[in-house]
Amino acid sequence: MSSVAQKRSFGATVWDWMTTVDHKKIGILYLLGGLFFFVLGGIEALIIRLQLLKPNNDLVSAGLFNELITMHGTTMIFLAAMPILFGLMNAIMPLQIGARDVAFPFINSLGLWMFIFGGIFLNLSWFFGQVPDAGWTSYTSLAITSEGHGIDFYAIGLQIAGGGTLMAGINFLVTIINMRAPGMTYMRMPLFTWTTFVASALILFAFPPLTIGLFMLTFDRLFGGNFFDHTMGGNTIIWEHIFWIFGHPEVYILILPAFGIFSEVFPIFARKRLFGYASMVFATVLIGFLGFMVWAHHMFTVGLGPTANAIFAVATMAIAVPTGVKIFNWLLTIWGGSIKVTVPMLYALGFIPSFVMGGVTGIMQGAAPLDYQLHDSYFIVAHFHYVIVGGVVLGIFSGMTLWWPKMFGVMLSETLGKWTFWFFFIGFHLTFLIQHWLGFWGMPRRVWTYMDGQGWNSANFISTIGAMLMGIGVIIFLINVIKSHVQKKPVPNDPWGDGRTLEWAIPSPPPFYNFAQTPLVRGLDSVWIEKQEGNESGLTPAEPVQDIHMPNGSIIPFLMTLGIFVAGFGAMYRLETSWGLPVLVLGLFFTFATMSARSLKDDLGFYVKKEQVLKDLKEKGGKI
Amino acid sequence: MKRLKNWRLFSLLAALTVFLAGCGQEELSTLLPAGQVGQDQFNLLLLSSAIMLLVIIVVVIIYLISLVRFRRSKVGEDHMPEQVEGSHTLELIWTTIPIILVLILAVPTVYYTYKLGDVTAMGAVDEDGNAENLVVDVTAKLYWWEFEYPDLGIVTAQELVVPMDEKVYFNLLAADVKHSFWIPAVGGKLDTNVENVNKFYLTFEKDSKNLKDGVFYGKCAELCGPSHALMDFKVKTMPRAEFDQWVVAMQATDGQMADADATDGEALFAQSCIGCHAVSGVGTTGAAGPNLATFGDRNRVAGYMDHTEESIKEWIKDTQKYKPGNTMPSFPQYSEAELDALAVYLMGLKVEE
Incomplete structure (x- = not known):
């Protein structure tokens, strides 16, 4: 960017990041926040595995173990996987559709800060010594009787973070519907944009049930509600339904963007158009739709009766069909291509067999009577880690290495990247493959220890070794990031050489207004088409160089969230302290005040002058 | 082809x-x-x-x-x-x-x-009004299992005793928080919910006598608090004739009480333990602590510890150390001699030969 930015003081830089509404900077903040929580959740996972290294181990106590599994699951899903994916979506999706920002930059910033404050709120529980301990599902008979404020941290923290997620989802939907460049029809959108679109639609319908469930849980625990207290006419099974009506689509909210990433990676590094684009789009939409029809397969052993179980079993199996279509389309994309095994491609290639295994064990559990055996055993632990690590996390690593140069202007080391992959990949299979058998051999999940003499010792030992290898892989990744940023070599527009979509035709990192001229899109893989036809820049402008309208930054999103964050503590300590109620009221009042400030003062944004755009183009050596 | x-x-x-x-x-x-x-x-x-x-x-x-x-x-x-x-x-x-x-x-x-899922035969009765099938009411509690045989008028805990080669029907309920009833070798699990009774059946076709410990292992499969991992139970399977003998022996413990005037551990038991633990196998579900009528026949102490007098003493002295979050109080005030006597008495509570 311009030299002015580099001369800023540290304080000004921090202020710039706190007030930013630029989708690329917000994407970076999402990514860094998510990575932080990913490392935190990983440390929790390692302690869990170390505790299970041998029978009768006493590294951690029973209570602490339950806190660790709860925080590991909650952190990884809500604070690591989703934010990292949001980071990639935020940074890349607007570039892919030729837009200059998302539809609501202010709300984008608000969503980011709600995620960060929600995550901090949840994890402050460690410092208060009252940590959520009822599992990431927090089934209510246990969640309601759980002592201390642990579950309150869970309910309020997720409420704040979840609100941010819902905002981000709506924002992406509106962006994709309204802000596509001329010629970018729906059926010319890159697959990553499509999966962002469908995942956002899932967020729109899946997060409100979570919001309601969490409010009911909060009311039960803090305000004398009885929604889930069966002795007062409540019902705990309702929580399970509400949670999984959110929880199952949530899995697809995570995996669909990963599918999108792989659908970008395979064509680039096989130098070949995505096979069966139309069926890929259709399969994505179908998976998203079916994702709402199967929540009760998490509840086969609850006693819903044979009819409900049979219906949900068959519905679950049906998801195998569109997912299978996707797998074969990817295979046929690389078939007949020219495969170059870079780090992003390595992750994509590792994904196929890993995810297929996670998928088929899902179908096995869809067979309800068989699930009576597998449910809540280590088999399910193996299954969902195969899907989430073998699918989502490999997707995240693939996407991060693919787009890191675009987002940061820094190329990550390929050598270190390959080391990360092999440690992580081998460690992953070592950790989780054997856990299928632990499930067969009768080991229930969420056990803090196990007795000797049940035949589980060596399998658990192997699993722990695998987890440590994964840890080493992540450490190498972090070293890679630091090392590459220190070396900081300039990166061209298209560092991979075979970029096909719009983001590869603009500088890395792009100027804050993204496109000097809004591009004209003439087909799928727009940049590829232009280059094949001899247009080296990869872009055909749809407008002359002119003034560009951009939004102003604002500190209000940060303050608005701060108010909610403070109010959360007030709500939690309302009854037992004298300051609780005033703090609750004050926090909410502060949020409403910032909302008023936003509503009453018009913010019309500003214009980037035509001269500035021309100057930037010249500096970058671009053509007009 | x-x-x-x-x-x-x-x-x-x-x-x-x-x-x-x-x-x-x-x-x-x-x-x-x-x-x-x-x-x-x-x-x-x-x-x-x-x-x-x-x-x-x-x-x-x-x-x-x-x-x-x-x-x-x-x-x-x-x-x-x-x-x-x-x-x-x-x-x-x-x-x-x-x-x-x-x-x-x-x-x-x-x-x-x-x-x-077919439990229609559960309530079937013959011409005399007697139940045709064995029904067991399972109640899951923090962190132990109670098994009542409503048609036989008996109740036991921690060790389920069932006849072989016939359908055994179960009514499942939790008394505090949700648990899940699972005997991996015999069949899939079903949750014990807090608000409604779940019903299913299992059949047992192997004699547990031939197994390593003489029992099948049962597990709690739903996170239920700190001692979820320790909420094990055991299952004894036997031919119908043997089971009938066991039932008769259980029914014969009717009215059995710990005698406060006895000189050994029984007196100690009568002074404090009896408030929560019955020593007669005749009764219904709903006790505060596990029924101990068959304690001497069992395979484990507190569901998972070795079945020795040493374990009993350790357990009574500090229950929270061995099963965090369970509802039994600890008795650190008992002398070594008192604990010995109590352990001997408990080991003597048997209905099997």
Whole structure:
């Protein structure tokens, strides 16, 4: 960017990041926040595995173990996987559709800060010594009787973070519907944009049930509600339904963007158009739709009766069909291509067999009577880690290495990247493959220890070794990031050489207004088409160089969230302290005040002058 | 041709059987089913594994071939692949075949779902009004299991005793928070909810006498608090005649009480323990602590500790150390001699020979 930015003081830089509404900077903040929580959740996972290294181990106590599994699951899903994916979506999706920002930059910033404050709120529980301990599902008979404020941290923290997620989802939907460049029809959108679109639609319908469930849980625990207290006419099974009506689509909210990433990676590094684009789009939409029809397969052993179980079993199996279509389309994309095994491609290639295994064990559990055996055993632990690590996390690593140069202007080391992959990949299979058998051999999940003499010792030992290898892989990744940023070599527009979509035709990192001229899109893989036809820049402008309208930054999103964050503590300590109620009221009042400030003062944004755009183009050596 | 296919399927199934059943311990492995319910579920496991293995093999073959044949180092740096849009024929094939595979799995799934969910015979009575089938009411509590036999008027805890080769029906309920009732070797689990009774059946077809500890292992499969991992129970299976003898012996403990005037551990028991623990096997569910009428016959102390007097003493001295979060108070005030006496008394509580 311009030299002015580099001369800023540290304080000004921090202020710039706190007030930013630029989708690329917000994407970076999402990514860094998510990575932080990913490392935190990983440390929790390692302690869990170390505790299970041998029978009768006493590294951690029973209570602490339950806190660790709860925080590991909650952190990884809500604070690591989703934010990292949001980071990639935020940074890349607007570039892919030729837009200059998302539809609501202010709300984008608000969503980011709600995620960060929600995550901090949840994890402050460690410092208060009252940590959520009822599992990431927090089934209510246990969640309601759980002592201390642990579950309150869970309910309020997720409420704040979840609100941010819902905002981000709506924002992406509106962006994709309204802000596509001329010629970018729906059926010319890159697959990553499509999966962002469908995942956002899932967020729109899946997060409100979570919001309601969490409010009911909060009311039960803090305000004398009885929604889930069966002795007062409540019902705990309702929580399970509400949670999984959110929880199952949530899995697809995570995996669909990963599918999108792989659908970008395979064509680039096989130098070949995505096979069966139309069926890929259709399969994505179908998976998203079916994702709402199967929540009760998490509840086969609850006693819903044979009819409900049979219906949900068959519905679950049906998801195998569109997912299978996707797998074969990817295979046929690389078939007949020219495969170059870079780090992003390595992750994509590792994904196929890993995810297929996670998928088929899902179908096995869809067979309800068989699930009576597998449910809540280590088999399910193996299954969902195969899907989430073998699918989502490999997707995240693939996407991060693919787009890191675009987002940061820094190329990550390929050598270190390959080391990360092999440690992580081998460690992953070592950790989780054997856990299928632990499930067969009768080991229930969420056990803090196990007795000797049940035949589980060596399998658990192997699993722990695998987890440590994964840890080493992540450490190498972090070293890679630091090392590459220190070396900081300039990166061209298209560092991979075979970029096909719009983001590869603009500088890395792009100027804050993204496109000097809004591009004209003439087909799928727009940049590829232009280059094949001899247009080296990869872009055909749809407008002359002119003034560009951009939004102003604002500190209000940060303050608005701060108010909610403070109010959360007030709500939690309302009854037992004298300051609780005033703090609750004050926090909410502060949020409403910032909302008023936003509503009453018009913010019309500003214009980037035509001269500035021309100057930037010249500096970058671009053509007009 | 068809015979060839059958042969292939059979050999695949056989290979799978070896592959899957080769491991696990008889008393708690789902791969060595000890009853019809577990067997049905195991068959479903074999069928689904076979289908899924087929899918994996097909995917991996295509995957490996493309990896070997289409590497850039092989096809040349400048090679420009043909930009194929797709193929309707291929797409039709890989939509249809998965649908067929799913249907092959869906039919037995639905069949077994209804079969295993059928509890209509539960309340059946003969001409004299006696129950035709054995019914056991299971109550899950923090962190122990209570088993009442309502038609026989007896109740026990921690060790379920059942006759072999007949359907045993279960009513499942939790008294505090949700738990889940699972005997891996015998059949899949069913949750014990807090607000409603769940019903299902299991059949036991192996005599537990021949097992390592003489019992099958039962587990709690739903996170229920700190001691979830320790909420084990055991299952004793025996021929019907032996079971009937056991029932008679249990019924004979009617009115049995710990005597406060006794000189040994019994007096101590009568002073404090009796408030929560009954020593008569006749009664109904709802006790504060496990029924101890068969304590001497059991396999474990507190559900998971070795069945020795030493364990009993350790347990009574500090229950929270061994089962965090359980509801039994600790008795650090007891002297070593008192604990010894109590342990001897408890070990003497038996109904079996």
